[in-house]
Amino acid sequence: MHGEVAVNYTAVLITAIAGFGLIAVLFVASSILSPRRYSEKKVTTYECGMLPLGRFWTQVHIRYYIFGILFVLFDVEAVFLFPWAIVFLRLGPVAFYEMVIFLAILLFGLLYAWKKGVLQWK
């Protein structure tokens, strides 16, 4: 690790260690300082004052997953957009339209999802 990256990301590393350290210190301090007493009822799951009803499992709807996929794809797109945003002026209009095409193709995907009613809930 060398040069600028080294210096910059050393700080990041230190921050990460400090962050985890802070949390650890807080948790340890809390475990020393706070009163504790175990009871069978205390560790029951909170459910508005009733004992849990039925199984724990919440049925997650498939549409959440589709939003997840949409997110992943647009996130990937963002990865290309970041370098593009800072260089496209140097490369001229062509680079701009390249990205427009790229975006258009993905927007078509969004449009498809829209038309398919994936973004619709009922």
Added chain:
Amino acid sequence: MEVVWRESPSLALANGHGLYHHLPGVITAKTDYLFAMARKSSLWPLTFGLACCAIEMIGAYMAEHDLDRFGVVTWPSPRQSDVMIIAGTAVKKMAEPIKLLWEQMPLPKWAIAMGACATDGGPFQRSYSTVQGADQIIPIDVYVPGCPPRPQALLYGIIKLQEKIMAEASNRKAAV
């Protein structure tokens, strides 16, 4: 009138547990005072109203009385709350949930019985389905009589609770 100070059953339970109490007495006494200050200044009740008194309790949170001045803000989950304000009639059917919620609250915790019903059964004392006073379900620290008590009466009850928290801390200090 003279008020007899009584150690909160819940706090009696809390004391004497945890590593903290192996520290030297001087330190624990000083920090106890600090912690008690913090605890009394940030009493978070459980969002929880049973009957008529709940309206006056809500009134106490609202602009004119503003419990937020005392650092009192409600949280919906028992896990994040310190105080349970039993505002209203505790019915036998509701006793079990109240007990469970009380159990689910982390230590240290306090309970305020607000209104005649929660203190003593009030006008519904003779009823076949009410609990005659919330102290039959959970240990109560402060009783606020009235039917319903006006918001200021609840504020007074909370001040009393704060005094009690401080008294408990200094009592412990004296013991050390």
Added chain:
Amino acid sequence: MPEWVESIIRVAIAIGFVLTTVLVLIWLERKVIGHIQQRLGPMRTGFHGFLQSPADAVKLLVKEDIIPAAADRWAFQLAPALVFVPIFLTVVSIPFTRTLVVRNLDLGLFYVFAISSISIVGIVMAGWASGNKYALLGSVRAGAQMVSYEIPLVFSILGVAMVAGSLNLETIVDAQRGLWYIVLQPVGMFIFLVASLAELNRTPFDIPVAESEVVGGPYVEYSGIRWGVFFLSEYANTFIISALAAVVFLAGWRGPLLPGWLWFLIKTYAIILIIFWFRATLPRLRIDQLMTFAWKLLLPLAFVNLLITGLYLVYDWPRWILFVASVAVLAVASRLVYVVGRA
């Protein structure tokens, strides 16, 4: 002085600053919302309740923390750290002034989004690990909401990157000499603010933690200091997002007369106050409306913004055209809010 020592000092200052800021923010929010509601907010702990947040913090520290029997212990204990640390990491690249910055990263803008996206996993983890239905429901909602708004958020900020030609936050601030990007990128600013409200799970997008529905969402089962850490991260995140908006759209430390750090704080707190103001005013959206809003309105809007910004840059249009076009787009969008919401 070796660089790593300097880094440690800077990081230490940053930690101190962030922690105090969080305490101040919590107090400020209670005061501001209190006054909006014609009451006073904390008054009795310290002068005008100034010691309220420290008192809350100490109380949470000495509060028992419960791990429910149904919880997945491992993940339950780890989740707060996983939420807090990424948010905390982003502070590294936020420049308060040119010198008052932990490290000026070359990819600052990208860095902020890349790192903070990890905290979504932390929230989903917290909800999953709690073994509680409300928590799970809340965490799924949180996950879906945060991923949905991450996209418009990223795209809105890309417009700035295009105009400035850099991802370096210091360069971006320097490029705003004379003209703040709020003028060139009003659409971007709008999307950024809205989407960051959603990222922060704040009103009107506080669906995952909705008190009246899922009783606090992913954090239902958390108590004591573990819950406090979530609370801490929420406010730290509020500060960081506001600071980022101040840097990117309001030219950070630039401003006449006053010292730079003061300008930075003024701008940041102005945005924070707006967020508090929203919280005190608006009701909450429903989850389907929220998703619809993100995908059907904000995302296309972000694309339009990218398109007009690109055209402006490529063909070297005068600045006023971009401004007028942006305002027009914004006007059309504000009409569409209602339509899209109903759809």
Added chain:
Amino acid sequence: MIPLQHILALSAGLFAIGVYGVLSRRNAILILMSIELMLNAVNINLIAFAMYLAPDRFVGQIFAIFIISIAAAEVGLALAIILRVYRTRATIDVDNIDLMKW
């Protein structure tokens, strides 16, 4: 300075773990995760080679970016298939998914 061999050894280790995961687990989602591990191992190699050996040193990075992109698409699609199978057969155990008998 990190010797190239160390990097390659590490990536080999990660790759082998991925292979083990693919072969030994029955849960389709876990298999997918193992594949991700393998792809990561490959990425490490690409960067390492690019850094140390190639004349155009950024090509490795570009490759890695493409791989990550494709991996994302792959995961999305594969999970969709897994969910589909799960919904028709109520299992994501690959041993129980006998495609020929669909």
Added chain:
Amino acid sequence: MNVPLVLFWVFGAASLTAGLLVVTSKNIAHAAFYLLFALVGVAVLFLLMAADFLALVQFLIYGGAIVVLLLFALMLTRIREGPVIVGNSQKPLAIVAGLALLALLLSVVFVTPWPKPATEAIQRIEVPVIGESLFTDWLFPFEIVSLVLLVALIGAIVIARSGDD
């Protein structure tokens, strides 16, 4: 002391351990969390090789997106219920295969006479350089990527939704 090398092995070992936990974990959700750690570890390795852009991409795509997607999928399949089976009948075989592959790769790694790197110091590659190359030399693959993503999206929607209504 060679600080980068130490860091490399610290994080390398961390991600190897996390990876191993992924494939051996009894709980699939835990596996997903371990996967996150493995991927973050790899991102740090990228940083050590001065590929900061790529490291951040790793964070964004793997850490933020793919792990979340995996978690959603896990929640859709009710992983907390039913018996958890660690391995299948091929487990011993898998161990053998994995170890054999590892041995093979390691032997290749250490036997092959790798050429010496051109410079001692690893130079950071500026993002604009990547960008310029991407949008000129690699234009075609770049556009293809968008098509691949589109196909994946449509495919996923069709597969996940068919028969839903």
Added chain:
Amino acid sequence: MTEEHSAHSVHTAPKKEPGPSLFPEMERLVAEVLSGIEVTSEQVVDEHAIIIDRKDLLAVCRRLKDNQRLSFDLLRCVSVVDYPNESVFQAVYHLYSIGLKHRMAVKTGIPYDDAIVDSVTSVWAGADWHEREAAELLGVEFRGHPNLRPLLLPDDFEGHPLRKSFKVPELDQARFRRGRE
């Protein structure tokens, strides 16, 4: 409902001396609509009331609701009153017509030893909880009710509190003095 009970159950409520009808118009109309059913008019302070046999209850209610000139479409209240001296419950249905703005009450007796009456949920859905409550608090069974589970009381509660035989404890006047002594 068996025959031997139906004869007995008409005059169940405490009897009141018949006086001049306060609502002659209403009485005439009701008699017309309910022709063929044995109906006794009763004088209540401010509304017309009829007493019917419980076996006719459903038919009466349906006719009262469906008839154009009466059209009692709103069931205001179902009250069941316990008369232990007569060993009978009396169910009172207070009806109101939104369009015609008139009201009346239908009463029917339910003997103690066969405390069953037809449920009117099929006529007015709004009778649901009223009947459940009455069933729980008074122990009257409503035949044909979709779901007669306990509504208000805890599951382990025994007895029917609104019966006169259910006694509430007397208060001890000086009970609070105990705490001090």
Added chain:
Amino acid sequence: MAESRLETVDMFINMGPQHPSTHGVFRMVLTIDGEQIVDMKPHIGYLHRGVEKLAEGLRYREVTVLLDRTDYLAALNNELPYVMALEKLLDVKVPERAEYIRVLVCELNRIASHLMFYGAFGADAGATTPFMYAFRDREEIQHFFEAVTGGRLMHNYFRVGGVRYDLPEDWRERLTKLIPHLRKGIVDCERLLSDNEIFLNRTIGVGQISAADAIDYGLTGPNLRACGVRLDLRRDQPYSVYPKLEFDVPTRSRGDCYDRYLLRVEEMRQSLRIVEQCLEQMPDGPSLGEVPRVIRPKEGEVYVGTENPRGEYGIYLVSRGGDYPYRVKVRAPSFCNLMALNEMMRGCYIADCVLILGSIDIVLGEVDR
């Protein structure tokens, strides 16, 4: 659909008895599919205090103490049907001034109750400030009550043949100050929510119920009027001095949450109109009529329904002589309104169910009694 059932194992969510938005201790068990509600089972009785039984053990005069506590948001409105029933049994004339005072405080109580609804509904929708605004104004009404009846929430004010105290000397000043204050408060409330796009999106078309269904379930009050049925006992079965007062009975047509909300806001305005008229027309005279010192009505029974803020609050009073009522049956409006909840909730989202419950405006005290 059969296939997606496979993934949809029935999932229950328990809301209440302790839940921030069940308005007390209502409990519902929701069967959900993703975010949507398939079925809802209400559970009540967590506040069943046996009012009806206890009332049989109290003298006629004392029963109001209990009735105050049934619908505790509109205590005065509960006392009214009871004393009216008693007056009918005893055949007591009420002086006109007493009637005006009754109407005055009842309408103020209606405003107070609707303000509470407004605040709670805003909180259900996720906004915190409406609650504060509502209580700011509500508090003013309570100050007026304090001056008139001595109580803030529970009044025990109405007596057979009139009211307990005449109005205090400074009532005109107090009321003339109060009315513009409330008027401004209602404007504030409206500006905060009524046009808010988020609020519109959340409430329009949510929890719809048709007029026919509403009547079938026995809905009354604002909930019924929001469906377009113009039923208001103050107008349709006039009692007290309502025939002498001018007021509109607003209705809406859609019967969804938004209509129920708007209707109540409009009702507050109408109530304010009535209060103003009371202020103008208040006659002189005694505030308590000629009443026997011991209240011992003749044998008989009477049903009196009045228009409570939540609908028809009816008292079925049976007397068999003696000092104690034989049977006091309370026809509680929320109890009946709540029956339609399942109908309204079909197919809505979890977030909606909270709003729908809020829009019905239940008070558990009278649901369970």
Added chain:
Amino acid sequence: MLGMLKGLMTTMQSHFRKPVTIQYPDERPDLPPRYAGFPGLIWDANVGEPFCTGCQVCARFCPTQCIYVTMKDNPKVGDGTSKRRKIVDEFELNVSCCTQCAVCVEVCNFDAIEMTHTFEMASYSREQVMNLQDMLSMKEKGGP
């Protein structure tokens, strides 16, 4: 958007209005004369004894039966200072279940009891009883 802006303007305006909060322990609420706190007995200053004769009407009519009262022969009758033949001996009010309904005031034939303005009765114990002395001193504390 306009509706939201309207709401935002409203909250902004109210931010600059004066808070309506009464800071309770420091500021006292302004209670109207009729406000019904807990009941208190009235002291007849002319004679130097309470008005109450201990007739127990209030105890009988109290809906929660929270009053306990006994009477005795008035010693002051003998020396002619008082016209009351009987006088209250013991008077106890169970504060914890008093509903402040003022029925006792209404039924009292001697106007000896009144609703005072006392409401701060929070205590650490449930068995909180006001005896004769408390009741009489309460009247002085803040009655009309």
